[in-house]
Amino acid sequence: MSKTSGKTTNQSPVGKRVRQTQTRQHQQANRSIRDVRDSSHRPVWTIAGVLVVVLVVAVLYLIYQNSQRNQATTATGGGSGFRHTAGQPGVGTAAPAFTLAASEGGQVSLADFRGKSVLLYFQEGLSCQPCWDQIKDLEQNQQALKNAGVDAVVSITTDPATLIAQKMADEKLSTTVLSDPDLAVSRAYHANSYGMMGDMRDGHSFLLVGLDGTIRWRADYGGSPDYTMFLPTQKMLTDLATERKP
Template sequence: MSKTSSKTAKGTPAGKRARQIQTRQRQQAQAAARSVREARDGSSRRPVWIILGVVVVVLAVTVLYLIYQNSPSQQNATAGGSGYQHVAGQPGAGTPAPAFTLPSSSGGEVSLADYRGKSVLLYFQEGLMCQPCWDQITDLERNQPGLTAAGVDAVVSITSDPVNQIAQKMTDMKLSTPTLSDPDLDVIRAYDAHKYGMMGESRAGHSFILVGPDGIIRWRADYGGAPDYTMYLPTQKMLADLTAERKP
């Protein structure tokens, strides 16, 4: 074999290794430069993202705090004698009950004035889609002796559904309690009873208001608000709150 051939055979691997080393060195240099750029860019952006993140967290906490503070459960909330969380909205005990006249499921119209001289328990409820609300009326009718013993002469329910649909529901469930239709929420809003339900302010919640023989509110309990959204409670439990909290 010639000297030239020997040099070529020996030189080729060495040249290849040199090129490989140079390639690795170049790649390492490029990676190092890229890391420097990323670190520099990241350090310039990081304070902005940190600041934005802190602002978002602060705003979220503030909003949640305001919602919590203004929820019905924070407005003079009590568990009362029933153990069921409720509040007393406005108009409350000691104030005149707003007058009303509404179509009734039993036919014709019913006015608050019709119950002058009697103690009438107004039950505001969410309506047709709230089966627990109708179960509540069923339980009220089953416990008529307890209501009478507590000084309640009559019960009237008020919701926002059309009167013909309410009448059909009452017939289907074999209920007799006068249930009044307030589709425009005029009466429901007059009693501020639209703030205590699961459907926001588009419907009444689950509120009981006892109006005395003189038209003055003697007791009020709004059970339907946050956080429990109670849509049903046993009548005897409700009467425990009425007995403990009613004003003379």
């Protein structure tokens, strides 16, 4: 303690100012420490949040993929192992009429097959070698097709008839292939909804038209994501036998 003018004081003004300065310095130091701690924690929480979001997205993707696989299994149905669906017009509806130029010359109409069971095969055309291999495989299994109740096979694609005829000669094939260059018939059957070229080309679709002109079976094999362009005829007949409607 000090005595000044007969009065007793506890602390000099200088000491008080020093203590106040030290207090402010301590407070600033504490705030700096807290800021450092907070800043060091922020990235950790940010990274954790990103990881949570990534995990959620991954789980949702797996759920989506599983649902797609389940849908594919349901669509496949017949047991061939080749994923397919059945578009529209579908089973039980009248097959849209058509008349198209044929590879062997002249024109062929669907009405020409009335009273027969005809298998329509929509395919991608000249740029798709597996599609022509498919026709060759169909020809090599004619007896199996007859045993399955198929009286005739007609293929439809979008290339000019003259080029189709040349391809048929090169491949030594005899199946009737029809030219649908403006896709009028392909669109009527929505066969151009299943190809790799978008709606510019057909995919790989089979339709069995019955004796009365009604669709008895349909299988579109060319859709995303598999884009099947060839399947063994026996596999196709497995699906036909399982899914065909009387």
